[in-house]
Amino acid sequence: MFTMKHNKFFDSKPFRITLSLSLFILFSFPSLLLFRLWPQPPSPFHRMPLLSLFTTRSTSYDVAAVSTPPAECRAGVSVYIHDLPPEFNFGLLEDCQHLNRFINMCPHVAHRGLGQPLPSLGRSWFATNQFTSEMLFHARLEGHPCRTHDPAHADLFYVPFYGGFHMSSRSREPDPVVRDALAVRMVEHVGLSPWWQRRHGRDHFITLGRTGWDFLRNPNPSQEIGANTLLHMPAVKNMSVLVVERQPWIGTNQHGLPYPSYFHPTTSGEMLTWQEKMRRSKRPYLFSFIGQARKGGGANAVARNEMMRQCAESPRCELVNCGDKKSKCHNPEEVLRVMTRSEFCLQAPGDSFTRRSTFDALLAGCIPVFSSRHTCYTQYAWFLPQDWRSYSVFIEAEGSKQMKRIEDELMKITPQKREKMRSKVIGLIPRVTYAHPNGTRLGFRDAVDVALEALAKHIVDKSI
Numbered sequence: 488m489f490t491m492k493h494n495k496f497f498d499s500k501p502f503r504i505t506l507s508l509s510l511f512i513l514f515s516f517p518s519l520l521l522f523r524l525w526p527q528p529p530s531p532f533h534r535m536p537l538l539s540l541f542t543t544r545s546t547s548y549d550v551a552a553v554s555t556p557p558a559e560c561r562a563g564v565s566v567y568i569h570d571l572p573p574e575f576n577f578g579l580l581e582d583c584q585h586l587n588r589f590i591n592m593c594p595h596v597a598h599r600g601l602g603q604p605l606p607s608l609g610r611s612w613f614a615t616n617q618f619t620s621e622m623l624f625h626a627r628l629e630g631h632p633c634r635t636h637d638p639a640h641a642d643l644f645y646v647p648f649y650g651g652f653h654m655s656s657r658s659r660e661p662d663p664v665v666r667d668a669l670a671v672r673m674v675e676h677v678g679l680s681p682w683w684q685r686r687h688g689r690d691h692f693i694t695l696g697r698t699g700w701d702f703l704r705n706p707n708p709s710q711e712i713g714a715n716t717l718l719h720m721p722a723v724k725n726m727s728v729l730v731v732e733r734q735p736w737i738g739t740n741q742h743g744l745p746y747p748s749y750f751h752p753t754t755s756g757e758m759l760t761w762q763e764k765m766r767r768s769k770r771p772y773l774f775s776f777i778g779q780a781r782k783g784g785g786a787n788a789v790a791r792n793e794m795m796r797q798c799a800e801s802p803r804c805e806l807v808n809c810g811d812k813k814s815k816c817h818n819p820e821e822v823l824r825v826m827t828r829s830e831f832c833l834q835a836p837g838d839s840f841t842r843r844s845t846f847d848a849l850l851a852g853c854i855p856v857f858s859s860r861h862t863c864y865t866q867y868a869w870f871l872p873q874d875w876r877s878y879s880v881f882i883e884a885e886g887s888k889q890m891k892r893i894e895d896e897l898m899k900i901t902p903q904k905r906e907k908m909r910s911k912v913i914g915l916i917p918r919v920t921y922a923h924p925n926g927t928r929l930g931f932r933d934a935v936d937v938a939l940e941a942l943a944k945h946i947v948d949k950s951i
């Protein structure tokens with residue numbers, strides 16, 4: 488009797504359901520536990536150190552900066568990244584202390600070139616060095632929705648050579664053959680690729696974080712500045728070269744690329760929040776200048792020193808003299824504080840025509856004032872409007888003649904015109920900004936997007 492009841496119970500439907508659930512939990516739990524403990528394969532950003540997710544000051548867009556699935560490629564072009572040996576890019580970073588003869592670049596090449604985080608400003612802000620654009624472009628392109636891993640489907644081919652870092656690390660090398668050696672090897676390596684040979688490199692491009700002058704060694708030894716001959720090489724002349732300053736007269740294959748500033752948003756919300764903040768910013772100063780005097784009687788030095796003098800003498804100008812050891816010229820927060828309090832920002836040429844400060848000013852919603860057309864107008868045609876009057880002011884230093892009184896010229900611009908120009912400047916911020924490498928669904932076109940679209944059109948035009 489007992490045996491019969493026992494068999495009926497174990498054959499009952501409730502018992503079978505309970506038994507099935509118990510067995511499922513028993514065998515599934517160890518598997519789930521092993522999955523969580525077992526090392527997972529690296530993400531597409533495995534080379535990028537993890538960043539602390541700083542809380543943004545925006546209350547409307549307080550979201551974590553995480554990688555998202557690739558968005559649709561809006562540039563309409565597929566880009567293949569050549570897989571170069573480490574000696575041409577990441578290997579150079581291993582000796583980061585000697586990438587620049589003036590400063591230790593190790594803090595600046597951290598986080599794929601973003602540099603050290605600035606948590607007081609928000610999670611998308613970094614103390615980015617002006618010479619890291621070649622790293623930032625590479626990092627952004629690795630996770631870009633326009634990237635293809637199949638060269639047969641590529642329209643463009645990117646050569647990730649950190650030529651700027653190599654040049655600056657070898658600028659004191661007395662033997663020009665040694666100074667050029669790595670660049671020569673890079674050209675030889677890429678030249679062996681069937682994808683290079685298909686069009687002799689005309690669909691290839693490279694980015695360089697230094698000025699074009701640094702790769703155009705002067706044959707006159709008395710005018711030698713430590714440059715190499717990368718841009719003189721015939722193979723490289725076939726390529727498109729994106730460089731932070733192009734040589735205006737012979738750089739027909741050179742295209743100006745924005746200097747990086749401090750803002751690297753991951754979402755469109757962060758960008759919109761910053762733009763709105765710049766629109767509402769109170770600007771008690773008419774103009775400002777951040778920099779230091781230059782020695783010598785060259786045109787660039789004369790223009791810069793005159794701008795500094797006029798700023799120092801005007802109560803409407805805020806001057807930050809970088810020649811003062813107590814100045815905070817290299818403090819991003821101080822730079823932004825000054826520029827966001829000014830309606831106009833003076834942009835005198837520095838050691839060369841261009842300066843990173845131009846893009847700091849645009850980021851701060853400050854209307855740039857130029858004294859040389861080569862500081863901006865002949866440089867960044869892909870990124871800035873052809874009508875330079877819509878976003879900037881030009882006060883020419885006419886040869887030996889004294890520069891016009893800057894304050895008087897700026898006061899001629901009506902408040903309504905200033906507001907219109909500032910609105911234009913603020914609208915340009917996205918296209919001169921390097922988005923965070925983890926930002927795949929941005930909702931705006933950043934500097935890399937703009938460059939890819941322009942490159943695609945440029946390559947097509949060269950084929951006609």
